[in-house]
Amino acid sequence: MSIAVENFVKAIYKNGKRDNNDTKPGNIAKELGISNAAATDMAKKLATKDLLHYQKYQELKLTDKGTKMALNVVRKHRLWEALLFKLFDLSLHDIHREAELLEHQTSDLLANKISEYLGNPKFDPHGDPIPNADGEITTTDSSIALSNTKEGKTYIISRLMSDDKEFFDFCAQNGLKYGNSVLVSKQFSKNKMTQISIHNNTILLNEDFTSIIYVNEQD
Amino acid sequence: MSIAVENFVKAIYKNGKRDNNDTKPGNIAKELGISNAAATDMAKKLATKDLLHYQKYQELKLTDKGTKMALNVVRKHRLWEALLFKLFDLSLHDIHREAELLEHQTSDLLANKISEYLGNPKFDPHGDPIPNADGEITTTDSSIALSNTKEGKTYIISRLMSDDKEFFDFCAQNGLKYGNSVLVSKQFSKNKMTQISIHNNTILLNEDFTSIIYVNEQD
DNA sequence: AAAAATATTTAAGCTCACTTAAAAATATTT
DNA sequence: AAATATTTTTAAGTGAGCTTAAATATTTTT
Secondary structure (H helix, E strand, O other), X not given: OOHHHHHHHHHHHHHHHOOOOOOOHHHHHHHHOOOHHHHHHHHHHHHHOOOEEOOOOOOOEEOHHHHHHHHHHHHHHHHHHHXXXXXXXXXXXXXXXHHHHHHHHOOHHHHHHHHHHOOOOOEOOOOOEOOOOOOOOOOOOOOEEHHHOOOOOEXXXXXXXXXXXXXXXXXXXXXXXXXXXXXXXXXXXXOOEEEXXXXXXXXXXXXXXXXXXXXXXXX | OOHHHHHHHHHHHHHHHOOOOOOOHHHHHHHHOXXXXXXXXXXXXXXXXXXXXXXXXXXXXXXHHHHHHHHHHHHHHHHHHHHHHHHOOOOHHHHHHXXXXXXXXXXXXXXXXXXXHOOOOOEOOOOOEOOOOOOOOOOOOOOEEHHHOOOOOEEEEEEEOOOOXXXXXXXXXXXXXXXXXXXXXXXEOOOOEEEEEEOOEEEEXXXXXXXXXXXXXXX
């Protein structure tokens, strides 16, 4: 399948997991940087290929076939991220950017080789789960957003859900990295801000960031 | 630049090095599996972009800019081959096939990282030279085709110039591998066949193979 | 509930990278 | 050197994946 189609089903999959589940053409168009008209066109076309269900003015819903395709692309993306992260000294943002291209030119055979080489990892360097070769995510995710944590508790960073360079730069500078531990020292619920302690530094984060940094309670 | 354009200049570059230097549209078309008409069209278009010189019914000649683009793609191809060969247990043919796709989705930054990781190798697993970041091939190639070797001498395999699966399978089965040594036991010049000794086996090769297996004299 | 704002769809049109078929030029054979 | 075969070019047309502009439907605001 073409790059455009792969990116389209991937965008629906990702938006379905995020946002307010808004998978109408306009939202997908924004995600992909194309016009609304192009998104509607593509949606109609993919409906005829049984990749999604299309009804005028409604949300786009992936079929099983469409979901499988999306997860296959996501798998390749995250495997590339894991490999590039292991081999090269590149920022999370750069790694994401490269994986965004490589994911579409990767055979299932190569994806399996990468996975095997890495010891069949379950998570990529952002903490996002890597679907298996059958397009299944077998891990259960009990992590919560930093915005929902309790004062005084210590947590382990489990996911950095973004692809924004500034966010990653900020994280890198402040030790906000997959697997590191943070103490939530204060929740300013009125202002939707969270104060954390990490590496003996105190940082005040606003909701833009605390809603995309996911953590697990320490066992 | 698009994948089609990258493949087009690459095909001209490769055909220019090979064959009887035939870089007319028809030959490029055959290489790429497209129609002659499509090749002529593309040639005209690329001439306006200063990637090649086009004159009706003449050979296509890359400009400096076109050569640079071709070498940049070749560099990425060969770096991928070297990396995949090092990391994964894949046949030379599989590696070639994957690299053929990945080469077009690789930033210069990533190419440099791969090169650095591998210790800036000068050759890929086929023995083909890897252009440097400036698109220069700095190694001098003194290797000769097996068909031009002398009876009784021992040589080191330096290049396997092909992308054919059957050829690679044959090579793999018989120890014909970059760096291995072979004794040329007999040249049947009339029949254009060459008898070699490798790993205590005697093999008779015809010109199809001896013209694409390159070797160096042992020092 | 009506008006205004926003989103979606339709329609027409564009570029890229191809195709096939026919015309024109070049290469090869006799 | 003429006849034949092969290549190259031109011409017309296609589908994918976009665009913008206008029409239509939905959502939000008042």
